[in-house]
Amino acid sequence: MPGPDLLSSQGLRLDGRRPNELRRIQCKLGVFTQPDGSAYLEQGNTKVLAAVYGPHQAAKSKSLQDSVVVNCQYSMATFSTGERKNRPRGDRKSQEMSMHLRQALMAAIKTELYPRSQIDIYVEVLQADGGAYCTSVNAATLALIDAGIPIKAYVIACTASLAWKDGEPEPLVDVSHVEEAAGGVVLTVASMPSTGAIGLIEMSHRLHMDYFDTVLSRAMQGCKDIEVILDKVVREHLAEGWTKSDDAITI
């Protein structure tokens, strides 16, 4: 199965990364004052804003007696891709993305705590350079944490692909747009790395079963690596807002 040439003879990828190397991650929590929680996340050139409202009173028609209603909205900015294009919110692609986001996040949110309430999660992709879904999930997780909504663990999403080097399969982590467009398989996993649970898994092409495990484990390793980075940022954010006058003394 000779796939596209994603690895150079030195074993480096098209953008100069090693196969197990993530793109650079930069993020910030609490970027807005209006929503209850918000986050901005960059993974390489993929840039995403997430905002969380709630939990607040659910609309009567949607309200559930025993759990919270999670409402996700994924949208892409007009200028997010190479081709400038108006993207209406309700189109098929963003609807599907919203559903997938909801599925991944519902796995972590402790929904039983907030009956008759609703949580709104809005995600806006400012620049899409591969892995927009993953970055959206990660940004939404940060926004939920910023909003103080109880979640079981970090939900982290990561992609992995498969390349060939000297006839040997070599999985690639955190696939960029160029590698996606080259036509290789892309496996997307949303998981809770600290428990090992998988909230969502999706594959773009066919892949021989023999290689699936290696690709999956590379994606899971990517999730773990991202979690470490995000956890550090969350701690820094908490420390930054810490003032002496706080009355967090144990009673």
Added chain:
Amino acid sequence: MTSHVKIRLASERVNHSVTTNNDLPRFYTPGEVVTGMEDFMRGHGTYAVDDSLKAAVAGVMQKVNKLICIRPRKNRYVGEIGDVIVGRVLEVQQRRWKVDTNSRLDSVLQLSAVNLPGGELRRRSAEDEQMMRKHLQEGDLISAEVQSVFSDGSLSLHTRSLKYGKLGQGILIKVFPSYIKRRKNHFHHLPCGISVIIGNNGYIWITPAGQTNVVEGDDDEMAAVELQTVSRSDRDTMARVRNCIMALAASKMMLDDTSIMFAYEESLKYDDVKDLLDPEAMLDVAFLTQHRINYVVEE
């Protein structure tokens, strides 16, 4: 029309942090094991898996005997009985009003829990149910106290005191409820001639001191106070107090009468009130206030 508009580069943004001390507490993040022992009780912000207790939110631990809670840096308002709140009427229903109090579920103000204008006693008649909209309309702001908390967490309010009731002219500020310091008194008359109501739910009401928020009188008198003009100097002071509170909130400082008053005094060196909207000025005011608070605490 020319106006003063400043658009900054992201790299030139001001960091509002005024943190000075290095003795940070231990922070927990979601999924982190708080304790592996079984003999602790699970409180807010935690959950139990197998025999360990894990954090569900990012924050600091609070321990009361065997009960372990993790308190997040900010969350929605969680009401407690006796809290003073400022809220907005959302809906007029059968014998009750629905009030937005920035909490998880809409709060309820029962018709039986209000004092009617003029201090007259309520006759339980169909008539006064029809008069409800005259008393409080959709969009009206009220101050109230939390009377009880229902089992699902929603709040029942009451305004059975002269302190509470419909709010007239003033400014409403919304901050995160965790920035409000719990105090014995949340109604303050500042020496600068301004009254503030610091709602526990993060809604702060600023009003000129002459305007008592509750009017004991008939509808005509109420309407007269509603339409009374507020003098220019009063409005300036109100705007200054508002900008000071925004400066403190931007720096994530706790709000109470002392910190607001300190910030107001520090802000007086800026002659023009609108100068306080500059991020540098906001940081300066917050920093000086923090310094004074630290000084007072050390005394």
